[in-house]
Every structure is written in structure tokens, then in C-alpha cells.
Amino acid sequence: MSHLSEAFTRALEQVVGSAGLIQDPERMNSYLSDWRNAYRGKAALVVRPASTAEVAEVVRLCREASVALVPQGGNTGLCGGSIPDDSGTQVVLSLTRMSAIRAIDVANETITVEAGVILQRLQEAATEVGRLFPLSLGAEGSCTVGGNMATNAGGTAVLRYGNMRDLTLGLEVVLADGRVWDGLRGLRKDNTGYDLKHLFIGSEGTLGIITAAVLKLFPAVHSLTTAWVALPSPQAAVDLIGRMRTLCGDRLTGFELMSRQSVEFVLQHVTGCNDPFNEVHPWYVLIELSDTLVNANLAQMLEDGLGEALAQGEALDAVVASNDAQVAALWALREGISEAQNHEGPSLKHDISVPVSSIPAFIEATDRKLKDAFPGVRIVAYGHVGDGNLHYNISKPVGTGDVPFKAHADAIMHVIYDATIAFAGSISAEHGLGQAKREAAQHYKGAVELELMRTLKQALDPVGLMNPGKLL
Amino acid sequence: MSHLSEAFTRALEQVVGSAGLIQDPERMNSYLSDWRNAYRGKAALVVRPASTAEVAEVVRLCREASVALVPQGGNTGLCGGSIPDDSGTQVVLSLTRMSAIRAIDVANETITVEAGVILQRLQEAATEVGRLFPLSLGAEGSCTVGGNMATNAGGTAVLRYGNMRDLTLGLEVVLADGRVWDGLRGLRKDNTGYDLKHLFIGSEGTLGIITAAVLKLFPAVHSLTTAWVALPSPQAAVDLIGRMRTLCGDRLTGFELMSRQSVEFVLQHVTGCNDPFNEVHPWYVLIELSDTLVNANLAQMLEDGLGEALAQGEALDAVVASNDAQVAALWALREGISEAQNHEGPSLKHDISVPVSSIPAFIEATDRKLKDAFPGVRIVAYGHVGDGNLHYNISKPVGTGDVPFKAHADAIMHVIYDATIAFAGSISAEHGLGQAKREAAQHYKGAVELELMRTLKQALDPVGLMNPGKLL
Numbered sequence: 001m002s003h004l005s006e007a008f009t010r011a012l013e014q015v016v017g018s019a020g021l022i023q024d025p026e027r028m029n030s031y032l033s034d035w036r037n038a039y040r041g042k043a044a045l046v047v048r049p050a051s052t053a054e055v056a057e058v059v060r061l062c063r064e065a066s067v068a069l070v071p072q073g074g075n076t077g078l079c080g081g082s083i084p085d086d087s088g089t090q091v092v093l094s095l096t097r098m099s100a101i102r103a104i105d106v107a108n109e110t111i112t113v114e115a116g117v118i119l120q121r122l123q124e125a126a127t128e129v130g131r132l133f134p135l136s137l138g139a140e141g142s143c144t145v146g147g148n149m150a151t152n153a154g155g156t157a158v159l160r161y162g163n164m165r166d167l168t169l170g171l172e173v174v175l176a177d178g179r180v181w182d183g184l185r186g187l188r189k190d191n192t193g194y195d196l197k198h199l200f201i202g203s204e205g206t207l208g209i210i211t212a213a214v215l216k217l218f219p220a221v222h223s224l225t226t227a228w229v230a231l232p233s234p235q236a237a238v239d240l241i242g243r244m245r246t247l248c249g250d251r252l253t254g255f256e257l258m259s260r261q262s263v264e265f266v267l268q269h270v271t272g273c274n275d276p277f278n279e280v281h282p283w284y285v286l287i288e289l290s291d292t293l294v295n296a297n298l299a300q301m302l303e304d305g306l307g308e309a310l311a312q313g314e315a316l317d318a319v320v321a322s323n324d325a326q327v328a329a330l331w332a333l334r335e336g337i338s339e340a341q342n343h344e345g346p347s348l349k350h351d352i353s354v355p356v357s358s359i360p361a362f363i364e365a366t367d368r369k370l371k372d373a374f375p376g377v378r379i380v381a382y383g384h385v386g387d388g389n390l391h392y393n394i395s396k397p398v399g400t401g402d403v404p405f406k407a408h409a410d411a412i413m414h415v416i417y418d419a420t421i422a423f424a425g426s427i428s429a430e431h432g433l434g435q436a437k438r439e440a441a442q443h444y445k446g447a448v449e450l451e452l453m454r455t456l457k458q459a460l461d462p463v464g465l466m467n468p469g470k471l472l
Numbered sequence: 473m474s475h476l477s478e479a480f481t482r483a484l485e486q487v488v489g490s491a492g493l494i495q496d497p498e499r500m501n502s503y504l505s506d507w508r509n510a511y512r513g514k515a516a517l518v519v520r521p522a523s524t525a526e527v528a529e530v531v532r533l534c535r536e537a538s539v540a541l542v543p544q545g546g547n548t549g550l551c552g553g554s555i556p557d558d559s560g561t562q563v564v565l566s567l568t569r570m571s572a573i574r575a576i577d578v579a580n581e582t583i584t585v586e587a588g589v590i591l592q593r594l595q596e597a598a599t600e601v602g603r604l605f606p607l608s609l610g611a612e613g614s615c616t617v618g619g620n621m622a623t624n625a626g627g628t629a630v631l632r633y634g635n636m637r638d639l640t641l642g643l644e645v646v647l648a649d650g651r652v653w654d655g656l657r658g659l660r661k662d663n664t665g666y667d668l669k670h671l672f673i674g675s676e677g678t679l680g681i682i683t684a685a686v687l688k689l690f691p692a693v694h695s696l697t698t699a700w701v702a703l704p705s706p707q708a709a710v711d712l713i714g715r716m717r718t719l720c721g722d723r724l725t726g727f728e729l730m731s732r733q734s735v736e737f738v739l740q741h742v743t744g745c746n747d748p749f750n751e752v753h754p755w756y757v758l759i760e761l762s763d764t765l766v767n768a769n770l771a772q773m774l775e776d777g778l779g780e781a782l783a784q785g786e787a788l789d790a791v792v793a794s795n796d797a798q799v800a801a802l803w804a805l806r807e808g809i810s811e812a813q814n815h816e817g818p819s820l821k822h823d824i825s826v827p828v829s830s831i832p833a834f835i836e837a838t839d840r841k842l843k844d845a846f847p848g849v850r851i852v853a854y855g856h857v858g859d860g861n862l863h864y865n866i867s868k869p870v871g872t873g874d875v876p877f878k879a880h881a882d883a884i885m886h887v888i889y890d891a892t893i894a895f896a897g898s899i900s901a902e903h904g905l906g907q908a909k910r911e912a913a914q915h916y917k918g919a920v921e922l923e924l925m926r927t928l929k930q931a932l933d934p935v936g937l938m939n940p941g942k943l944l
Contacts, residue, residue: 107710107829108860109717130718152663163661166638181920186827188859189635190898191624191674192905192913193925193943198670202663219721238579245581246602249691249764250722292721293773301765355658357579387660388580426662433664441664448653452932453666459931460924471665 004044004091008065012047015057020097022046031072031092032084035142039080039435042088043070050097052172052180052211059209060178062091068465069093071205073115073147076139078349079434081151081204081470090468095146098211101125109217110169110186115146115210122215131217134161138335149210152202154430159386160253161218164201170214171197176207176461186214199456204432205467207460223296225289226254226327227306230281230317235360237285237385239314240305244287245386247305251298254288257359257390258382262337265380265395269343270336274329276319285385286334334382341380341395345402348394348409350416354425356388366392366419373415374408376400389429392416417444433471441471476516476563480537484519487529492569494518503544503564504556507614511552511907514560515542522569524644524652524683531681532650534563540937541565543677545587545619548611550821551906553623553676553942562940567618570683573597581689582641582658587618587682594687603689606633610807621682624674626902631858632725632762633690636673642686643669648679648933658686671928676904677939679932695768697761698726698799699778702753702789707832709757709857711786712777716759717858719777723770726760729831729862730854734809737852737867741815742808746801748791757857758806806854813852813867817874820866820881824892825901828860838864838891845887846880848872861901864888889916905943913943 013021022028023045033040044067049055062069068090072082084090098114101122105111106129113122119140126133135148137155147153149171153164161167170185183197200208231237237257244252260282266273289298302320309315321327341347354362363381370377376397383390394412396405417427421444433441442450450472457464457472485493494500495517505512516539521527534541540562544554556562570586573594577583578601585594591612598605607620609627619625621643625636633639642657655669672680703709709729716724732754738745761770771792781787793799813819826834835853842849848869855862866884868877889899893916905913914922922944929936929944 105827105829107714108827110827152667154661154663158660165667175920175924179920181924182918183921185896185898187825187896187898187901188630188828189626189825189856189861189901191626191902192898192900192909192917193674193921194679194928195624195637195670195674196921196924198667199928202665202667207666219717242579245691247764292719353659353661355577355580355582356660357577384661389661424657424659426657426659426664428664429659429661430663437664445664446654448647448651449655449665449668452647452653452668455931456666456671456928459927 004065004067008061009045011061012058015054015061016047016049020048020050020054022048031075031094034080034083035076039083041084042086043084043090043092044088046092046094048094048097052174055093055174055209055211056178056180058093059174059176062465063176063178063463066463066465067091068468070467071095071150071209073144073150074118074139074142076143077147077151077434078431079436081432081434082147083435085469093209095144095211102212104129105186106131108186110214111217112184112186112212112214113145114212115144117145119143119145119148126217127220130220132220133215134218135164135167145213146210149201149213150204151432154387154389156254156256156384158384159255160250165198167216168197168201168213169216171200171210172212173200173208173210176463176466184212184214202432204434204471206457206471207466219292221290221292222294223291223298225298225302226321226330227287227302228276228319228330229285229287229306229315230277231283231285231314232316233283233360234363236314237283238356238359240285240309241356241385243309243314244305248289248301251289251291251301253290254286255384255386256286256334256382257385258284258334258337259380261378262380262382263333265340265344266333266336269340270332273332273336276330277317279317281316286330337380337382341393344378344395346396346406347380348412350392350413351429351431352392352416352420352425352427353387353389353429354420354423356385358423359385359388359390362419362423366416369415369419370394370412374412387429413440435470438471476537476539480533481517483533484530487526487533488519488521492520492522492526494520503566506552506555507548511555513556514558515556515562515564516560518564518566520566520569524646527565527646527681527683528650528652530565531646531648534937535648535650535935538935538937539563540940542939543567543622543681545616545622546590546611546614548615549619549623549906550903551908553904553906554619555907557941565681567616567683574684576601577658578603580658582686583689584656584658584684584686585617586684587616589617591615591617591620598689599692602692604692605687606690607636607639617685618682621673621685622675622677623904626859626861628726628728628856630856631727632722637670639688640669640673640685641688643672643682644684645672645680645682648935648938656684656686674904676906676943678929678943679938691764693762693764694766695763695770697770697774698793698802699759699774700748700791700802701757701759701778701787702749703755703757703786704788705755705832706835708786709755710828710831712757712781713828713857715781715786716777720761720773723761723763723773725762726758727856727858728758728806728854729857730756730806730809731852733850734852734854735805737812737816738805738808741812742804745804745808748802749789751789753788758802809852809854813865816850816867818868818878819852820884822864822885822888823901823903824864824888824897824899825859825861826892826895826897828857830895831857831860831862834891834895838888841887841891842866842884846884859901885912907942910943
């Protein structure tokens with residue numbers, strides 16, 4: 001099964017020990033497909049180094065033997081970036097044994113973690129010292145910090161705290177030739193040359209392997225208020241977020257838009273979810289305000305803002321959660337969408353962004369084009385309005401079979417991506433390119449930008465052994 | 473005087489017109505030295521393109537003729553990064569004619585500006601639409617956005633809003649071969665490959681020429697409170713900023729530390745400045761809180777925090793400004809330091825950063841080493857504590873001449889930079905490398921990091937015509 005020489009495998013085992021080497025097909029299985037089982041590959045073996053020095057030695061051995069490496073974290077990515085190809089010649093390098101929290105510096109508001117630390121563990125470590133690590137996403141119980149960095153993870157708190165890129169101060173990276181770049185600095189200001197960390201963040205393991213990072217911590221939140229608001233249109237959502245930002249500034253930590261179709265699927269398919277309103281409305285937003293103060297009076301602020309919005313016709317109805325159970329119930333409506341949509345057959349997922357101001361026109365134009373070209377399709381549009389990020393997912397028309405619907409997947413994707421580019425947007429706002437969107441990126445990104453990316457790849461991984469076939 | 477051929481000069485003039493070409497030595501003069509007159513070079517000519525297409529054409533012509541280019545903005549840099557060398561063969565490419573504000577998108581909270589826009593003009597344009605562009609620094613009336621990006625400018629609001637890098641969403645760059653990379657996107661989320669903009673930001677014109685940018689805007693500030701606090705030690709400042717961050721979160725927009733020596737020079741040399749306290753104290757901080765709310769009750773919050781600090785002995789005395797004149801008077805004490813120090817002879821300036829938690833130990837160890845090695849030197853330490861950024865400047869002992877003092881400049885610098893590196897810090901937190909710190913960076917940065925930087929330079933500017941002799 002393995003295409004690698006006995007000598008190479010023995011050399012690897014000397015580096016990582018027998019606990020760090022997996023060759024048994026049964027045990028390799030979970031490393032060869034993502035958690036959704038959307039991608040599946042083969043590997044010569046799986047190697048699990050336990051330290052930066054071991055990662056470096058593994059990379060050096062692979063370079064010598066011309067063996068391609070696929071770095072892997074919690075395997076929760078949505079684009080197949082951490083899954084090997086079908087050749088069976090690649091080595092999966094799992095970072096899950098590198099799970100130490102190396103240091104917490106409360107006065108510097110930083111935490112130094114290894115790539116294999118689970119995001120939720122990182123959040124908890126911050127909480128234990130009275131601080132907040134704000135990155136939060138559905139997979140947080142399984143995904144690793146290394147994967148979060150490799151894909152520049154986003155989530156629901158980007159509006160206030162930024163993407164993973166914005167939360168990172170320093171990196172330790174094993175380069176393609178096995179040298180270690182120690183950029184593990186906890187500095188807010190450092191203008192001594194090119195910013196190398198930003199090159200590796202979001203590069204999906206194609207330029208080097210991130211082994212550790214210094215991340216920012218923030219003051220803990222002590223007040224939180226959540227509201228559910230019915231709106232007449234996406235334009236009303238854009239107006240309302242402008243109003244709330246002007247009033248509340250960075251207290252506005254969540255602003256999630258959902259179409260009626262999205263909410264309707266949740267109400268139909270997710271047990272325990274109820275419509276907060278008696279009437280049906282075309283659009284909704286979930287608003288979250290938070291503050292470091294214990295008594296920040298956020299409910300009053302929210303009511304002031306919403307009162308104005310109702311008076312102006314921006315909002316049609318609103319309810320403010322008055323206890324934790326109500327907060328959870330409102331978030332359940334938002335977080336249930338992805339699961340609910342699966343009950344309606346295959347979901348064609350598109351994770352796009354456009355300027356916030358273009359969201360209404362994007363939705364209007366794209367809805368119309370899709371409904372004209374594919375009568376009856378059900379559009380499940382929702383997302384993070386403040387980031388201009390829409391999950392613009394498509395379910396089949398009622399009564400259509402899965403197979404004929406999926407036959408339109410490419411055509412539907414092109415309608416959506418064409419519109420995205422027409423509005424100066426991005427065809428992958430959060431999820432990266434991986435295997436899934438590599439070809440689309442070649443089609444939709446500009447020639448100069450693609451050539452710059454290839455130039456960087458060539459400069460940093462001239463032999464092409466770092467996660468080949470991904471991103472570029 | 474010019475080493476360039478007649479044909480080349482004529483070709484340039486055809487691109488930029490006669491208004492865009494300066495060859496007269498008298499008129500070139502202001503482009504050949506920085507505003508402090510600390511650096512002076514020679515140039516074959518100065519070219520002032522008025523559009524991105526013209527910049528691209530100039531770069532192509534220079535590439536063809538193997539002529540090196542020195543991009544230049546407002547010429548306010550502190551490290552000579554925009555000043556040509558002494559050869560007289562280089563061409564200064566001034567971006568000051570590219571001064572259009574191309575677009576403001578309030579709903580997207582973005583502004584698109586050309587590189588030659590003066591920072592203050594940008595701030596005003598944001599204010600005019602009820603938003604804030606937060607970058608603020610001494611040179612804001614003269615420096616350009618292009619220079620701010622080339623050097624990743626910092627300033628006093630980094631604690632809350634980040635450096636120029638953090639304020640930038642998209643870039644337009646003329647590459648070393650004259651092609652234009654259009655990355656002028658106003659997106660908060662875009663994970664479609666390597667993040668190219670961060671490579672050019674802070675690269676001091678050595679990888680390409682930034683011609684335009686999409687920058688973030690923020691909600692306008694409607695409440696502001698300022699306090700002046702006396703402290704027993706730098707450790708008390710670190711404790712106090714932790715306390716205030718925990719309490720106030722991002723309302724804390726300024727936290728400036730100053731030694732008694734720094735303030736004493738201001739009181740001696742800057743007209744109209746008075747000590748807010750009757751007693752002499754060893755350290756001071758200036759604290760600024762701000763909020764989007766009109767009635768944010770910041771004074772109460774500040775008094776709550778300071779009351780605790782006084783009770784704990786973290787603070788020795790405190791005064792809260794109660795009107796605009798008092799706010800201005802407190803900031804004048806901070807902003808007068810640089811000017812005041814000039815009255816005491818040459819100032820050896822060092823712009824370093826360390827982790828916030830290491831500031832007390834850094835100051836203690838470095839003060840001691842300097843005072844042992846150079847008895848009588850006067851240490852003017854002040855800076856942005858929340859960023860770990862100290863301006864650790866040295867004035868001569870009373871009675872020592874300028875020349876014998878300056879003879880120690882290198883030795884003093886090495887004491888300070890050795891300590892900076894020992895505390896895992898940066899030898900240039902804000903000002904970049906330019907000509908001034910290029911050699912020091914070669915000495916103090918790690919070999920792998922320097923080689924990565926050279927690899928990137930080689931990949932993006934293989935012929936080496938983009939601002940040669942700077943940064944690397």
C-alpha cells in the first residue's frame with residue numbers, strides 16, 4: 001500500500017516514535033476524510049509529530065525523499081484543504097499531538113499556543129484568566145488553532161474582533177526546507193521589515209507548517225443583550241447596522257441576517273425552535289451587544305436604537321431577550337439553518353462577501369437571475385452583514401430530485417460567483433479555497449494576483465511538496 | 473548632472489508632462505532631504521506622476537533603463553526611507569500629485585484614497601461623513617497615506633484601532649515590472665489565497681509602489697475624557713492599564729507613559745506647560761477614554777478606576793480634565809517631549825517595543841546598564857504602554873559636549889537594542905528601518921527571518937530597482 005521505502009518509514013519512526021506513526025489502514029481512516037465526509041483521499045502514512053523539532057525533522061526527511069506533505073488539524077474544514085489526494089503517495093502530517101498552551105501573559109494580553117490546541121480549549125484557557133479569546137465558530141469543539149490560522153477562520157464575532165489573522169501577533173513556522181522560522185513575538189508594534197506572519201496565515205499549509213502562535217486576548221465581557229428584529233428588506237438591515245454602529249460602536253458584537261426562507265426551514269426541521277413573532281416577515285436580524293462593564297445598560301441602548309428603527313420603518317417588529325434561555329432560543333434560530341437545510345435535500349453552499357453597502361443589490365440581482373434560470377429554487381440567504389459575508393445557499397425546488405438538481409450545481413455557482421465579482425466581492429469569504437474552490441479561484445481572480453501568488457509559492461516552496469493541489 | 477540619457481528623460485516627460493518632471497536642482501532640493509534634514513541624497517531627477525497608469529509607465533521605463541526608483545510621500549519619515557542615496561543616479565518618484573479621494577462608502581465604512589492624500593485631509597473627509605479615521609500622529613498635516621502604508625504608521629490610537637496595517641482593507645500597487653495589481657477591495661472577509669496587501673504594507677517601497685488603498689472608517693466619537701495620573705513606577709503603569717482595560721474595554725483609547733525626566737524637560741522648555749501636581753512624582757500616565765455615545769459618563773468610569781488604583785497604591789495622584797482647554801494642556805505635556813529634548817542637545821532616539829508585561833524589567837535593566845556605562849546620561853523614556861512601545865531617548869550628561877556624547881551613540885544603541893532583543897522585543901516599533909536601522913536589523917534579526925525577507929525581495933523585485941539600500 002505504501003509507496004515509500006522501508007528506510008524512509010524507519011527514519012520517520014525514529015523521529016516521531018511508534019506512537020507518532022500510523023500505517024494501519026483502519027487507524028488511518030479518520031485522517032483521510034473530513035468530518036462531513038465530503039472529501040476522501042489516500043495516504044502513504046500519517047505522521048503525528050509531538051514537537052516543533054519533530055515537525056522540522058519530518059519535513060526535512062520528506063524533502064529529501066521528495067514526498068508531499070498534507071498538514072492537518074481537526075479536519076473540520078469545508079473545502080478539503082487538509083485531505084490528501086487519491087494517489088496514496090502523500091503523507092498526512094497531523095498536528096494534534098502538539099497541543100500545549102505554552103504561555104499566558106495576562107499583562108500583555110497574549111496566549112502562546114501550539115497548532116494542535118482545540119479552539120474551545122483556547123477559549124477556556126482565556127476565560128480562566130479573566131480574559132476573552134473571541135474567535136467562535138460551529139466547529140470550535142473539534143477544530144484546531146493551526147487550522148484556524150491556516151484558513152484564517154472567521155465566525156460570528158468578526159464584526160468586532162476580526163478574523164484569525166487579526167487575532168495573531170506572532171507565529172512559529174516550519175518552512176518547506178525544514179528550517180524553523182521563530183516569529184513567536186507578542187508585540188503590538190514591530191516595523192522591522194516584511195510582515196511574514198500574514199503570508200502564512202490563510203495559506204492553507206501550502207507555504208509552510210504553522211506549529212505555534214502568539215494570540216491576542218481581550219477584556220472579558222460582563223454584559224450581553226440580544227434582540228431579534230423583523231425587517232422589510234436587506235436594505236433595512238444595512239441601514240440598521242449603520243444606525244447601531246453609530247450609536248453603540250464596538251458594543252455591537254453580532255449582527256446576523258436571515259431570510260424568511262432560512263428561518264422557515266429551521267422552524268420546520270429543528271425541534272424546539274419557535275417563531276418569536278406571530279406574523280411572517282421577509283427578513284430578520286439577530287443583534288448582539290456586549291460590554292466589559294457589569295451594568296452597561298445595553299438593553300436600554302438597544303431599545304433606543306430599535307425604537308428609532310421602528311419609527312423609521314427600518315424595523316417591523318423587535319423582541320429583546322430578557323434571560324439566558326431567550327438568548328439561546330434566538331441563537332438557535334440562526335445556528336440551526338445549516339442543519340435544517342440538509343432536511344430539504346442537497347444544499348449548494350456559497351460563502352461569498354461583497355461590500356456591506358452592496359448586499360441589498362447583490363441579493364436582489366442574484367435572486368432574480370437564479371429564479372429566472374432555475375424556477376422554484378429555494379434561496380437560503382443568511383450571514384454576517386457587518387462583514388459583508390453571506391452564506392448564499394440553494395435548495396432544490398419542491399418536487400425536484402437530488403440528481404437533476406445537482407446537475408445544475410456548476411451553473412448555479414457561476415450565476416452566484418459572477419454576481420459576486422460584479423459587486424467587487426470574494427468567492428470565498430470564510431472557508432478558504434482548499435480543493436473545493438481552487439479552480440473557481442483560477443477563473444475568478446485576476447491574472448496579476450494569481451501570478452503574484454504563484455511567485456510566492458515558487459519562492460517559498462520551490463519543490464512543491466507543501467500541500468500540493470490545494471489553493472493554487 | 474543627470475546620468476540619464478536624453479531619450480529616457482524625454483520618454484518620462486511624455487508620460488508625466490512637463491509639470492510632472494523636475495530636473496532643476498533648486499526645485500529638486502525639497503525632495504532630497506527629509507523634513508528634519510537628518511538625511512540628504514542626490515537624484516538624477518524627480519518624477520511626479522498624476523495617475524496609477526502614469527506610475528506604471530514610469531516604472532516600466534525605469535526598468536527598461538535599469539534606473540533605481542525611490543518612492544516618496546510627504547517626506548516626514550524618521551529613518552530616511554524616502555531619501556535617495558548619494559549617487560545621483562536614482563529617480564525620486566513623488567506620489568503627492570495622486571491626491572484624490574476616489575470614493576467614500578459610509579454603509580461599508582470605507583474610504584478609497586490615493587497614495588498622495590495628506591493624512592489630515594483623510595481624517596477630515598471621514599469627519600465630514602460622521603465617521604472617524606483613527607490614525608493620528610505628529611506629522612499628520614504633512615505625511616501622506618502612501619507613506620503611512622509604506623511604513624505601517626502607528627501613533628497614539630494603536631491601542632484601540634491598530635496600526636495602519638490594521639486599518640487597510642485593500643491596495644492598488646504598481647509592481648517592480650510596471651504591472652498593476654488591483655487589490656482595491658473593500659471586504660472584511662476574503663479567503664481566496666495569500667494575503668498580498670500585508671506584504672506591501674510596511675515594505676517601505678522595496679517591493680512595489682502603493683498607489684491607492686481602501687481604508688476602514690469607524691463610528692465617530694462623541695464622548696471623551698482625559699486624566700493625568702502620577703505613578704510610583706512603570707510596574708504601576710502596567711497594573712493600571714490592566715485595570716482600566718478590564719473595566720473599560722475599548723473605551724480606553726490612550727495610555728501614554730512618561731518619566732519625570734521627560735516631563736521636566738517639557739516644563740523647562742515648552743512655553744505655557746505647567747505641572748498638574750504640586751509634588752514631584754517619578755512617573756506619569758495620560759489616560760484617554762472615548763465612546764460613541766453622547767453621554768457615556770466616562771468621567772465616572774475613570775474616577776471609579778482611578779479611585780481603586782489610588783487605594784491600591786498603583787496611582788499616587790490624579791486629575792481628570794474637565795474641559796477642552798485642560799485636555800489640550802495635558803496632551804501638550806506629552807506632545808512637547810520631543811521638542812523639549814532638542815533644547816538639551818542631541819537626542820539619541822530609540823523606538824523600541826517589548827511585551828507590555830516586560831516594560832518594567834526592560835526599563836529597570838536598561839536604565840541601570842546605561843547609567844553604569846555612561847554616568848550622568850539623562851534617559852527620556854515615554855511611550856505607548858498598551859502597545860509595549862517606548863521612545864527610549866537619551867540626552868547627554870549636563871556639562872558634556874555634543875561631540876563627545878555623540879561618540880557614544882553606537883555603544884548606547886547597542887545597550888538598548890541588546891536589552892530589547894533580550895526581552896523578545898523589536899528595535900523599530902513604529903518608525904521602520906529605512907537607511908537608519910538597516911544595518912542594526914541585519915545584526916539583530918534572526919538569520920532565517922532575514923533570509924525569508926531576502927527571498928521575498930528577490931521574488932518580487934529581482935532586478936533590485938525598488939528603493940535599493942532601504943530596509944534590507
